[in-house]
Amino acid sequence: MLEDFLPAPRIAYFSMEIALRAEIPSYSGGLGVLAGDTMRTAADLELPMVAVSLVSRRGYFRQAIDAQGRQVEHPDPWQPERFATPLEAKITVPCEGRRIWVGGWLYVLEAHPGGRQPVILLDTDLEENSAPDREITHHLYGGDDAYRLKQEIVLGIGGVRMLQALGFEVSHYHMNEGHSALLTLELLRRNAYPADAVAPGEPQYDVPRVREACNFTTHTPVEAGHDKFSYGLVAGMLDGYFDVSILKAFAGQDRLNMTRLALSLSDYVNGVARRHAETSRRLFPGYRVRAITNGVHSLAWTSPGFVALYDKYLPGWCHEPELLARADRVPDDAVWAAHVEAKNKLIALVKDRTGVSLRPDVPILGFARRMTGYKRPDLLFSDLQRLKAIAARLPLQIVLAGKAHPCDEAGKRLIEALHARMRDLDGSIAIAYLQNYDMALARTIVAGADVWLNTPLRPLEASGTSGMKAAFNGVPSLSVLDGWWIEGCIEGVTGWAVGDAEVSRNDDDAIALYHKLEEVVLPLYRRQPRSDWIAVMKGAICKNASYFSSHRMMRRYVTEAYIR
Numbered sequence: 336m337l338e339d340f341l342p343a344p345r346i347a348y349f350s351m352e353i354a355l356r357a358e359i360p361s362y363s364g365g366l367g368v369l370a371g372d373t374m375r376t377a378a379d380l381e382l383p384m385v386a387v388s389l390v391s392r393r394g395y396f397r398q399a400i401d402a403q404g405r406q407v408e409h410p411d412p413w414q415p416e417r418f419a420t421p422l423e424a425k426i427t428v429p430c431e432g433r434r435i436w437v438g439g440w441l442y443v444l445e446a447h448p449g450g451r452q453p454v455i456l457l458d459t460d461l462e463e464n465s466a467p468d469r470e471i472t473h474h475l476y477g478g479d480d481a482y483r484l485k486q487e488i489v490l491g492i493g494g495v496r497m498l499q500a501l502g503f504e505v506s507h508y509h510m511n512e513g514h515s516a517l518l519t520l521e522l523l524r525r526n527a528y529p530a531d532a533v534a535p536g537e538p539q540y541d542v543p544r545v546r547e548a549c550n551f552t553t554h555t556p557v558e559a560g561h562d563k564f565s566y567g568l569v570a571g572m573l574d575g576y577f578d579v580s581i582l583k584a585f586a587g588q589d590r591l592n593m594t595r596l597a598l599s600l601s602d603y604v605n606g607v608a609r610r611h612a613e614t615s616r617r618l619f620p621g622y623r624v625r626a627i628t629n630g631v632h633s634l635a636w637t638s639p640g641f642v643a644l645y646d647k648y649l650p651g652w653c654h655e656p657e658l659l660a661r662a663d664r665v666p667d668d669a670v671w672a673a674h675v676e677a678k679n680k681l682i683a684l685v686k687d688r689t690g691v692s693l694r695p696d697v698p699i700l701g702f703a704r705r706m707t708g709y710k711r712p713d714l715l716f717s718d719l720q721r722l723k724a725i726a727a728r729l730p731l732q733i734v735l736a737g738k739a740h741p742c743d744e745a746g747k748r749l750i751e752a753l754h755a756r757m758r759d760l761d762g763s764i765a766i767a768y769l770q771n772y773d774m775a776l777a778r779t780i781v782a783g784a785d786v787w788l789n790t791p792l793r794p795l796e797a798s799g800t801s802g803m804k805a806a807f808n809g810v811p812s813l814s815v816l817d818g819w820w821i822e823g824c825i826e827g828v829t830g831w832a833v834g835d836a837e838v839s840r841n842d843d844d845a846i847a848l849y850h851k852l853e854e855v856v857l858p859l860y861r862r863q864p865r866s867d868w869i870a871v872m873k874g875a876i877c878k879n880a881s882y883f884s885s886h887r888m889m890r891r892y893v894t895e896a897y898i899r
């Protein structure tokens with residue numbers, strides 16, 4: 336099976352996490368879903384790519400929520416042998432003066448029209464390794480700095496070595512976020528000038544050649560969000576492999592900054608939305624940061640009702656989502672029927688999982704994403720009297736979901752706070768919190784909600800993709816103008832903006848949110864006949880889904896980053 340993928344040179348796509356399917360918990364959220372959608376699209380378009388990630392045998396975590404509304408984290412193991420084929424090749428990576436053996440698995444991602452893509456999942460759980468080393472690839476985003484650095488050694492250095500051992504010829508290396516940036520060190524070593532040819536003070540490596548082979552996509556608009564390691568830790572692990580004094584020139588003087596390393600050694604660098612690229616240029620002056628706005632995979636995120644509808648009226652839409660620009664030709668009642676089908680499915684799931692009864696005739700606001708401070712899941716609940724007064728006049732219901740990273744104490748407190756607000760609003764507004772947000776749940780929630788709510792603190796949402804998924808299902812966004820929504824929002828046509836200021840203030844944004852809900856969104860939902868509301872649903876499809884697809888995104892990566 337591996338042989339099928341070897342003849343032609345491939346673009347190697349490196350990502351710490353990748354969402355291959357709901358049963359494989361090798362992802363935590365948006366970054367992994369993007370990696371999965373990237374490879375799903377590569378399969379559809381039959382692009383010559385190969386993905387490299389970690390096997391994460393114990394998964395991220397399975398979320399439960401106790402009676403007090405506190406997140407409880409359970410292991411979420413999976414068996415690679417159920418879905419993937421073991422690789423025969425094994426390689427080693429240097430670490431703390433010893434060698435760590437790395438094996439792996441081949442997962443083949445199959446596209447609906449027949450394309451296939453290889454995904455290599457690296458695994459250190461081998462007999463050759465000591466017990467602690469066997470666990471390096473177990474826990475996604477688990478452990479301390481030392482554990483994380485070992486994972487990044489396996490991913491970056493091990494990934495390059497594994498591809499070579501398997502016989503892949505690689506034309507470009509694409510780093511999806513900085514976690515895999517150590518691959519540049521392996522490439523520098525492979526492009527070292529012979530020692531006797533280097534005069535003192537001259538560069539030891541053919542840096543331009545390495546830069547030419549590397550692409551880097553940054554995802555984090557805040558300095559604190561970038562992976563950094565102390566050089567003490569780095570030297571302890573990579574001594575004898577790479578000279579730390581040379582590394583500092585690429586990765587920063589104080590600490591090894593993985594983003595800076597990737598920036599220094601990539602010819603093509605991009606942010607994931609226009610605004611995010613601007614923010615990144617300010618964070619890292621002197622680097623050229625372009626913008627390729629994210630997109631989502633057409634078929635993966637569209638509910639069965641809308642798939643049938645698009646197949647009927649816009650055949651070929653899966654492969655060419657641009658065709659959705661003509662969704663205005665789909666009859667209103669067919670759009671509404673497809674939505675009702677998805678909404679009923681969500682209502683049934685909520686009833687089944689939480690016991691909460693939602694009504695089909697009352698609008699559902701959906702909010703589901705990683706629970707963390709800057710996403711402000713509590714913004715909607717900042718003035719309960721106001722929210723109650725609105726709901727008394729214009730009934731609404733709310734569906735929430737999301738995990739907090741186990742170390743994100745503030746995120747966990749938000750989950751508790753949301754549960755407290757749910758109790759406060761008991762009897763006034765029906766609210767459900769669905770546990771263990773994952774790909775499968777996302778599919779149901781983004782399609783079944785009536786309005787997709789997004790309230791991040793500007794400019795911290797690099798892109799955001801769940802609103803794009805909603806658009807494929809005719810669900811308009813009500814969102815702060817940040818990330819993709821700056822490009823996607825046409826007021827009253829594709830959805831609605833919350834606030835317009837450049838800088839977010841909680842009070843102002845909450846007031847703007849209540850105002851927009853009360854004056855615009857909820858009254859429009861109730862207006863009869865329903866054609867004005869359906870016009871916005873169609874606006875989301877025609878003007879957002881047609882553009883914010885991973886097919887458009889990948890065509891840009893190919894023509895601008897991969898073919899240079």
Ligand SMILES: *Cc1c(COP(=O)(O)O)cnc(C)c1O
Nearest residue numbers: 364365704773774777799800801
């Ligand atoms: C799409 C998705 C995300 C990302 O949502 P954002 O709106 O970008 O934060 C996170 N988790 C899961 C499971 C998803 O499907």
